[in-house]
Amino acid sequence: MILVAGGTGRLGTIVVSRLVAGGHDVRVFTREPGRAQHLHEGSVEIVRGDVRDRQTIEPAMDGVTTLVSAVQGFAGPGRVTPESVDRDGNANLADAAANAGADVVMMSIVGAAADSPMELFRAKHSAEQHLRGGGTAWTIIRATAFVELWAEILGKAPVFGRGDNPINFVSVRDVAAVVERAVDRTEWRGQVVEVGGPDNVTFNELAAMLQEVRGTNRKSHHIPRWLLRGLAPVARQPRAALTMDTIDMTFDAASGRTLIADVPMTDLRTALSEALGQARPHS
């Protein structure tokens, strides 16, 4: 039995469907079972719980051989934070897996580091450290920014800041393919696998690409840096947006792919076209 925490999310939904198609028994851990309705009816077990509450995790571990963590607390419902979900929630999951003798495949982020200016990246680093120091066999998957998420954001909101900082974007489908392999490939235990997309592009370039794929030609608006700076002390999102507009967010995805040479590296236009044809499972 594979337990997928975050199985209702953008990545988790694809991971669940791939695992089911691959013949695995899958249980999805969610705070709200209604958010799992789009997952394979009947073929997936749904269990209610919250990674911030250890007591809800233990019963969900019954019979679990591998736990996949695809949770994030940067944004979303339920007053989540990177500290409570990405750091402490992942630590709770790792401890519960260790008690149950299950392996862990944990989603992290390229750039996770103790001294990162991004609180999410610091929280992921802390979760990685906890997992490495615990008593369970683990694989950490670090991904760059999901292009489908940013296409959705750029479809609704202006470009944050100047938008001229190159960023690596990856298709969530390629990341899901890596997560699925990590479940099956026990020879990856004790390894950090990094996955990114073929190009580093700026938000301005991504916004233009999105317009091209949609066949529209609207002028892009920007939220200026001075406004992001003003909001940064009180809100996480503008703080992160400002950082993404300034720090090095590039990634060389072509090198170091030995482990994942068989995973596609979808080009961004193809990923955007596919995303435009699909509905978001939940927001």
Ligand SMILES: NC(=O)c1ccc[n+]([C@@H]2O[C@H](COP(=O)([O-])OP(=O)(O)OC[C@H]3O[C@@H](n4cnc5c(N)ncnc54)[C@H](OP(=O)(O)O)[C@@H]3O)[C@@H](O)[C@H]2O)c1
């Ligand atoms: N998006 C990116 O650009 C990106 C880049 C690199 C790495 N990642 C990592 O990839 C993973 C998937 O990201 P995503 O964008 O697909 O996420 P998402 O769509 O925002 O989904 C978030 C998931 O986290 C779960 N969750 C949040 N708080 C929870 C809590 N307290 N208890 C239990 N579950 C909780 C939600 O489940 P319920 O709401 O059903 O409870 C949901 O399934 C995350 O670990 C993320 O950090 C994402």
